[in-house]
Amino acid sequence: MKGMTVKVLVTVLALALGAVALMGCGKGEDVIKIGFNLELTGDIPKVGEASKFAAEMLKEDINAKGGLEVGGKKYKLEFVYQDNEAKAESAVNAALKLITQDNVVAIIGPNSSKQAIPAGGACNDNQTPMVSPWSTNPDTTKDRPWVFRAAFLDPFQGPVAANFAAKQFGAKTSAVLFDIANDYSKGLAEIFKTEWEKKSGAGTVVAFESHGTKDQDFSAQLTKIVAAKPDFIFVPDNYNQVALIIKQARDLGYKGPFMGSDAWGSAELMTLCGKECIGQFFSTHYAAAGAQGATKEFIDRYTTKYKYVPDDVAALTWDATRLVLQAIQEAGKIEKDIKAERKIVRDALAGIKQFDGITGTMKFSGTGDPSKCAVVVQISPEGKFEFKESVCPQ
């Protein structure tokens, strides 16, 4: 009797699953589904939110015009958002769910390298195109023909930060505090260290300290750093940690400047950090204050719609999504079979040589990584990220 019940249950389950799978296939006639693997909760929720807002704005634009035109026919866009909780393992699950259950053509995100590196592996193995808007760690796209990105790389960003700080602060020595559990932070910290020691000689990075992702007290590491008397502290950390680190460093009597990286550039940095962050510098993808042309238009519309100035993640998501849409259009047709469709989209993506985004012109050379300019911004007394310098790859 018991065996019977189990058998019945299994049959019902199998039928239900089959029905779901059928429904999934039946609906995909005139829609193009794109997946988003975002940090909607967890450590950096504002990053996921900004991405989602930018994507929604783009979707509304295109659907208002009747959809995306591919091969003379208009297709409505459908965006599926998955939360990866800003965790590496959840990012892989989110990617697999988008690929196998939601049957998306391509995936945008994850943003942070910590999630983008493992999720990139999952997408590459399952032959689904993925574009990370914000990930700067080289490993995300390395040896992965299916993975692309819209941001510059850390081997480019590290020297930008080092050179700028050397010039701006007249610095001879530096200290680094980074998150050991975050691929992005760790990678960038190491690149910075190598670059700085190449410039100023061995031993000029006077303190190289790390912390964990969930830490809220950095006083022990900062005590060591302050005692080493660096000319400035490089903090390639997420914005939530930056707010605590700067406050605690000031409490310990440190009066010198900080240099940050693109993970600082969230709209939430100033609400968390307040006046302590004013005057600090960081390298990033674009400067909202003083932007022109299409960039300005995007910023104005986003600001009206969502009541805050879009940060770099929002702008990069806009670019990344447009990149994918352009590839879908350039592929020229929509294949019935999702696997074949993914293949032609990937080939079209790989075929894009140059793309004019709102975060600057990107040139692709077959690796999935764009070559584009970085900017250094300073935090103004009003909490705006003001353009200071633009550095372009040679």
Next chain:
Amino acid sequence: MNALQFGSFYALIALGYTLVYGVLRLINFAHGDIFMVGAYIAYFVAVLLLGGEGMSGLGLSPGLTLAITVPATMILTSLVGVALERTMYRPLRRKGADRLYVVITALMAGLMLENGNLALLGASRKSFPELLQKVIWTFGSVSVTNLKVIVIVAALLVFVLLEFIVTKTKIGMAMRGISYDKFAIPLMGIPLDTIIVFTFILGSSMAGLAGILFAMSYPILEPYMGALIGWKAFIAAVVGGIGDIRGAIVGGFLLGFIEIGVVAVFPSTLRDLFAFSVLLGILWLKPTGLFGVAKTTKI
């Protein structure tokens, strides 16, 4: 100094674990999250009184706000603790459930508090307003903020107060009595439930206090902030000898010192590994904790 400050937080939370364990023999795993709720309550009370952040508050001065926030948070947090006891632990106790099930319930209660907060307030962090004018004192090469001193003094005061309540007052005697024999004590006319509720009030208000002080020291609040520090405080309580108030204080400070000390000497990457290895060593030598005595009356 940093070690003392962090140790104080561990100690304050460890006290809550110890109190409840001492009386009920229940490890209240939701305690770290009660601490988190305390920090959030402090945030809302402070913002309500202070105004700003889009809310039209009463516009009180920061000093007055602080004076009201501390007792208000402690009272509200203890209400949360009591509510938890009423809705989760008491029904199970009435049905005579094994302690193991109650501990699992406590774990669930903690997760419910975390995710309830996540659902209610969203994943965005809250930035705690500055209530206290920061003063930095420098002695030679050591810089100390007035906040750190307050935290340390508060922890010590709480310790003295609890020690007094438990050893010198009638209600304290009743608490020790329940710990000794849960079945005989009610027969002597001592109201079991009242004492247990009182214990939860004490423990939760300590967590509330720790929540305010933590929010003032590290002014960024998130729903998961209680989990890790709660675990660590629990370990501190065990190392000190769970059920013993002195043990909780000593364990808390010990953990603070080891953590900060390890970072000062070794690469910071190894902090948790080293810190917990040392604690494991202590437990090897004294399995019942520094102040624990096997199978005797605790608290």
